[in-house]
Amino acid sequence: MRARPRRGQAYIDRQIKQMLGEMADRLEANRPGGTITVIGRHALLQATTMDPTLLPALRAKAPDIDGAIPRRQYAALLRQAADTMTPAPPVCCRKPMRLDGTQYVCDACQAFTDQAAPTRADRVTALHAAADRDYAGEAARQITDG
Structure with missing residues (x-):
């Protein structure tokens, strides 16, 4: 059995930055006027990744919550945390x-x-985003066309 290759810190940092953005997008897309609590933060982290290497790093970078705050406000904090990360x-x-x-x-x-050259992970992410946009547009056309 081959050992799993180690991931470098640069890879982990790129993934964490991307996941912080994905978490913010999810909060803004689903009930942005609602609130998120400490338990909600833990659920959001686990919904984003269960990878044993990435989850602790994501938990360390995601801002803590005291009590309950608006989801839109926490999304802004997540984006701010992602923006301050330097790979x-x-x-x-x-x-x-x-x-x-x-x-x-x-x-x-x-x-x-x-x-300046995108990594393979960046190219795959861009392709998935383009496919999601295309699917969403096609799905919307099918719904409106009946």
């Missing part, structure tokens, strides 16, 4: 790479990564 630089030759313009460069071997 960790990639690692090469066991050292963090330095940012040089739009790319990270390894001082040891001169390898580089272009940050």
